[in-house]
Amino acid sequence: MKLSQIHRPGLLLVxxxxxxxxxxxxxxxxxxxxxxxxxxxxxxxxxxxxxLAFLTKELIIQFRKTQKPKGSSDFDQYIKKLNxxxxxxxxxxxxxxxxxxxxxxxxxxxxxxxxxxxxxVSAQTPAASGPLIGHTGIIITIVLIGIPVVGGxxxxxxxxxxxxxxxxxxxxxxxxxxxxAYLENMENENLETSLRKRKAQLDYRLTxxxxxxxxxxxxxxxxxxxxxxxxxxxxxxxxxxAQIRPKVNLELSRLIQWYIGCAACWLVFGTTVGxxxxxxxxxxxxxxxxxxxxxxxxxxxxxAVFWGWASLAMLGLGHYVVPRVSNTQLFDTNLGWYALxxxxxxxxxxxxxxxxxxxxxxxxxxxxxxxxxxPFAIGLVLTLYNFLKTIANRTTKEIYISNWYIVASIIxxxxxxxxxxxxFWQNGLGETIVQGYYMHQGVGMWFMLFTLGVVYYFLPxxxxxxxxxxxxxxxxxxxxxxxxxxxxxxxxxxxxxxxWLQTVAIVGSAGMIIPVVAGTTNFVMTFKNAWxxxxxxxxxxFFLTGIVFYFTGSLQGTAEAFRSTNLMWxxxxxxxxxxxxxxxxxxxxxxxxxxxxxxxxxxxxxPPQITVGAHFWLALIGLLFYTIPLMYGSTLRGLMWxxxxxxxxxxxFMAPFWLWRAIGGSLMWLSHLFFAYNMYRMIVQSDIIDxxxxxxxxxxxxxxx
Numbered sequence: 001m002k003l004s005q006i007h008r009p010g011l012l013l014v015x016x017x018x019x020x021x022x023x024x025x026x027x028x029x030x031x032x033x034x035x036x037x038x039x040x041x042x043x044x045x046x047x048x049x050x051x052l053a054f055l056t057k058e059l060i061i062q063f064r065k066t067q068k069p070k071g072s073s074d075f076d077q078y079i080k081k082l083n084x085x086x087x088x089x090x091x092x093x094x095x096x097x098x099x100x101x102x103x104x105x106x107x108x109x110x111x112x113x114x115x116x117x118x119x120x121v122s123a124q125t126p127a128a129s130g131p132l133i134g135h136t137g138i139i140i141t142i143v144l145i146g147i148p149v150v151g152g153x154x155x156x157x158x159x160x161x162x163x164x165x166x167x168x169x170x171x172x173x174x175x176x177x178x179x180x181a182y183l184e185n186m187e188n189e190n191l192e193t194s195l196r197k198r199k200a201q202l203d204y205r206l207t208x209x210x211x212x213x214x215x216x217x218x219x220x221x222x223x224x225x226x227x228x229x230x231x232x233x234x235x236x237x238x239x240x241x242a243q244i245r246p247k248v249n250l251e252l253s254r255l256i257q258w259y260i261g262c263a264a265c266w267l268v269f270g271t272t273v274g275x276x277x278x279x280x281x282x283x284x285x286x287x288x289x290x291x292x293x294x295x296x297x298x299x300x301x302x303x304a305v306f307w308g309w310a311s312l313a314m315l316g317l318g319h320y321v322v323p324r325v326s327n328t329q330l331f332d333t334n335l336g337w338y339a340l341x342x343x344x345x346x347x348x349x350x351x352x353x354x355x356x357x358x359x360x361x362x363x364x365x366x367x368x369x370x371x372x373x374x375p376f377a378i379g380l381v382l383t384l385y386n387f388l389k390t391i392a393n394r395t396t397k398e399i400y401i402s403n404w405y406i407v408a409s410i411i412x413x414x415x416x417x418x419x420x421x422x423x424f425w426q427n428g429l430g431e432t433i434v435q436g437y438y439m440h441q442g443v444g445m446w447f448m449l450f451t452l453g454v455v456y457y458f459l460p461x462x463x464x465x466x467x468x469x470x471x472x473x474x475x476x477x478x479x480x481x482x483x484x485x486x487x488x489x490x491x492x493x494x495x496x497x498x499x500w501l502q503t504v505a506i507v508g509s510a511g512m513i514i515p516v517v518a519g520t521t522n523f524v525m526t527f528k529n530a531w532x533x534x535x536x537x538x539x540x541x542f543f544l545t546g547i548v549f550y551f552t553g554s555l556q557g558t559a560e561a562f563r564s565t566n567l568m569w570x571x572x573x574x575x576x577x578x579x580x581x582x583x584x585x586x587x588x589x590x591x592x593x594x595x596x597x598x599x600x601x602x603x604x605x606x607p608p609q610i611t612v613g614a615h616f617w618l619a620l621i622g623l624l625f626y627t628i629p630l631m632y633g634s635t636l637r638g639l640m641w642x643x644x645x646x647x648x649x650x651x652x653f654m655a656p657f658w659l660w661r662a663i664g665g666s667l668m669w670l671s672h673l674f675f676a677y678n679m680y681r682m683i684v685q686s687d688i689i690d691x692x693x694x695x696x697x698x699x700x701x702x703x704x705x
Contacts, residue, residue, distance in 0.1 A: 259316025266308025405453025622667025
């Protein structure tokens with residue numbers, strides 16, 4: 001409703017109603033409250049007056065400046081802010097003025113007389129007398145009188161403020177007009193020269209050829225590839241191609257390719273089985289076939305990737321590294337072929353036996369019966385002999401550290417395999433102790449030692465710089481042999497094994513901090529001043545990921561060994577996550593890095609960069625999806641056991657984490673398919689005829705003839 005629509009007699013009734021209600025209620029307000037209200041009003045008015053005084057003072061200062069005669073120095077700040085077009089106008093005006101030497105230079109300034117009137121309003125507040133000041137009627141009367149007075153004061157404040165703003169704007173306009181007149185009548189030659197120089201600076205534009213020049217790109221020395229190619233925006237980052245190396249002996253090249261090719265086949269097979277086993281955690285009744293039961297497929301998966309994939313891949317890279325760092329030829333290529341056949345035969349026969357239910361009992365990674373494992377051991381003996389003879393025939397004085405690691409790992413693998421399968425301790429507590437040492441030294445003294453030897457060769461090669469510290473490498477080598485050989489029983493803490501032997505394993509696990517920190521420091525410091533090479537390489541990210549997991553996964557194993565943490569984590573899926581974090585995050589990533597480094601040098605063909613990137617990211621993300629949920633869920637599951645909760649509750653609780661395990665395993669398995677495709681592109685397609693070799697290789701023979 002609008003104010004004009006209210007009946008006027010009704011407005012007159014409002015004060016009366018208020019007074020009447022005040023009388024009936026006999027309400028009195030304290031004098032202090034009234035004084036507080038009046039003080040606030042006076043304070044607000046004082047603030048307004050002070051603000052007006054400050055603004056008026058600023059305007060007076062500005063007005064005095066405008067009354068002074070303006071010189072060139074007064075307009076320097078404006079001249080410096082002129083842009084190119086404004087300077088051009090000023091220069092044209094100067095030129096026009098010079099052509100009118102006989103005319104008078106007059107300029108009519110814009111009058112700046114702005115008149116305004118200020119009407120002052122004063123009001124007196126009726127003084128309160130006596131105790132009547134606290135009566136409701138008196139208060140209402142004071143409020144009704146005070147509202148228009150205070151409103152008028154604030155209205156006057158804003159009117160004055162608006163007038164001051166208008167006056168300030170007028171002063172600015174006047175100063176602008178004076179600057180305009182100064183520019184139109186300017187005759188300073190130095191200032192004109194300065195303006196022309198400033199205009200040239202403002203008008204300067206880059207030609208976008210300052211660095212490249214105007215000549216067409218050409219590399220007479222042949223150091224830059226595709227120097228004149230205008231490449232389109234790539235879908236993935238372009239990586240540098242492998243450097244051309246001297247040709248490897250053709251027979252040795254074929255042997256290495258067969259080792260790595262067989263390893264890739266066992267990787268795809270073993271992880272396909274592992275993928276199916278992981279699905280069984282989510283859908284345990286997916287099949288009813290005994291050959292496909294979880295108890296049979298799980299050792300098929302672990303033994304296929306251990307002895308089929310990782311072992312063959314390591315031996316293939318070892319057949320390249322050992323002769324290379326010895327600067328000589330491999331002693332006997334035929335011994336390498338014999339070892340390859342024996343190891344493949346062992347893994348193939350072992351897979352059939354495990355699926356048929358023929359196994360060695362509950363020994364983890366020792367499920368193959370001894371007739372099946374015997375060809376594998378013979379293959380290692382042949383390889384050790386071949387490598388030792390090659391090192392003995394070296395043309396270098398020293399034995400490079402890679403050969404230390406590789407030879408030591410083969411010696412330990414043969415030793416633990418023979419000891420573990422001897423019939424003297426296949427029953428009772430002795431079998432448990434031997435199983436612990438066999439299982440852990442199989443991981444640490446066979447896979448880890450051999451892989452570190454491979455890294456000590458390929459990482460400096462890919463960075464094109466020597467290893468950071470040879471001494472740190474030797475320290476890590478001997479301390480790993482000292483401590484890792486004692487930690488086998490830390491998986492049997494709180495068992496019937498002697499307490500002192502358990503303590504020795506825990507101390508050895510803590511001692512593993514020394515070789516891990518030494519090795520990690522050595523690898524990371526080798527990257528010093530070479531980090532810029534990582535984005536341009538498709539092998540260095542694999543090395544870097546393996547180094548990170550080498551540090552974190554190994555120290556995680558140390559943390560698991562203590563009795564307090566062992567009580568919570570052991571017998572849960574935490575050990576499954578830890579084994580994948582080490583065997584997959586360390587061993588597999590290091591092996592992939594070595595394979596992507598050596599195979600292009602053997603075949604002359606490189607894998608598609610986009611599929612290498614897909615392989616890397618799917619493997620890394622899948623591993624994180626696999627391990628992190630399992631570690632988190634298993635920690636809570638261990639706490640549930642310590643609280644003596646029902647076992648079935650922990651099984652139901654782990655269901656979501658097992659789903660994440662299946663998702664992560666699926667991504668890892670998919671990455672292996674990309675790896676197999678990359679191997680196909682690097683090895684199978686290498687049979688294509690090389691036109692350069694076909695044309696130029698016979699030429700020396702023809703000239704000699």
